[in-house]
């Protein structure tokens with residue numbers, strides 16, 4: 001009996017979640033996510049899967065986020081014919097998120113092809129189109145939480161509420177007869193784990209007594225101060241009052257799904273209670289507008305002591321669906337609030353608003369979520385004095401603030417507690433879905449205290465382990481890796497390049513006069529050609 005797992009994504013990174021489980025009886029994928037962030041990783045979205053899509057029998061999807069679901073239409077386009085199992089909430093969110101991802105890819109590729117044509121390069125095809133994404137929705141099958149079903153012959157699966165997002169799940173797998181003395185081999189894939197005290201979701205739930213846990217680590221190194229819904233709302237109120245005092249706009253880059261709805265609920269609630277000045281809240285994202293409708297529909301299932309449906313229907317909320325409506329927001333000066341995607345500022349309408357406002361002292365940008373390496377949001381968060389948006393350099397004069405409490409992810413102590421509550425874990429814990437400091441942080445937190453250090457594994461991209469042995473046995477994949485381990489971890493040269501250009505501009509502008517600027521330029525030129 002053999003059970004192998006291949007880490008096809010989210011290994012030493014936070015995106016591209018995808019795990020391939022294989023037995024003699026079939027192959028199943030947990031998640032099939034899009035890679036985001038550095039270009040080296042994003043290029044994987046265009047290259048071949050490290051398996052034959054036609055040989056995959058079924059896909060189990062943990063939740064709707066694109067870094068978990070975003071390559072499903074490609075999988076189908078390349079021959080996958082099985083079902084995609086997901087909760088109803090996940091299916092409803094995917095019905096908006098996947099077509100949106102398809103249309104983003106079509107427009108990104110159209111822009112790239114215009115540049116390529118000017119350079120005489122060949123055209124590129126989008127990974128998939130909006131139409132492909134819509135067609136893929138037919139293959140989804142609804143799954144209830146906490147009830148077993150057969151995923152592939154000999155493998156049963158059960159979904160647990162992961163408390164991270166509407167419909168999110170941790171997935172328990174039982175491989176018949178693959179553990180000691182004919183017992184099933186039990187594996188739990190965490191998906192993304194929500195924090196305690198999340199506004200709209202219950203606390204995560206999952207089973208105990210496993211052979212393996214595969215755990216996300218996004219915030220494994222972070223120890224957030226404990227918070228409550230009310231404390232978080234007060235933090236937001238302070239930022240809103242500061243933005244009002246500055247008499248400029250409050251720009252909130254936010255993930256369209258869940259984060260946006262949490263923010264609206266809290267902002268409307270604060271305005272109704274008179275704790276912050278009432279002002280229009282522009283919801284400038286067609287996707288977020290649709291996701292908000294899904295949340296209204298599921299309002300009764302969400303954990304909340306407040307009337308989600310009523311707050312999400314507030315007259316303070318101005319939904320700007322069309323491009324003309326969106327452009328109309330630019331007429332507003334003074335204090336107003338704009339919520340737009342994407343949450344890491346690397347796409348979407350928020351970039352237009354940032355371009356318009358970043359160089360104004362009276363504007364405030366409030367980051368409310370994780371900012372991955374290489375994204376515009378991360379540059380802002382790191383205090384960049386200037387950034388590039390759509391090829392243009394924009395000075396950063398706006399106040400940049402960050403509230404961590406809205407995170408959809410458990411922090412280090414919460415992840416450690418989640419792992420501890422799964423014990424006994426007989427054979428090992430794989431830490432995935434984290435950047436290096438997070439993986440190291442979580443590993444340190446749980447080593448010996450929760451599981452023996454020798455049973456903690458940090459796989460790299462495309463690693464394969466045999467799991468039916470008494471401890472995970474690595475299988476040699478050196479000839480089958482898509483990227484070298486260093487390439488996955490390092491920031492790629494594109495990011496280094498944009499930082500360098502910004503630094504050069506900075507130094508040249510800061511120089512005392514044109515003569516000094518000439519000296520800097522001559523020195524740079526000399527350094528540039530010194531190797532020739």
Ligand SMILES: [Zn+2]
Nearest residue numbers: 063065164192
């Ligand atoms: Zn997620």
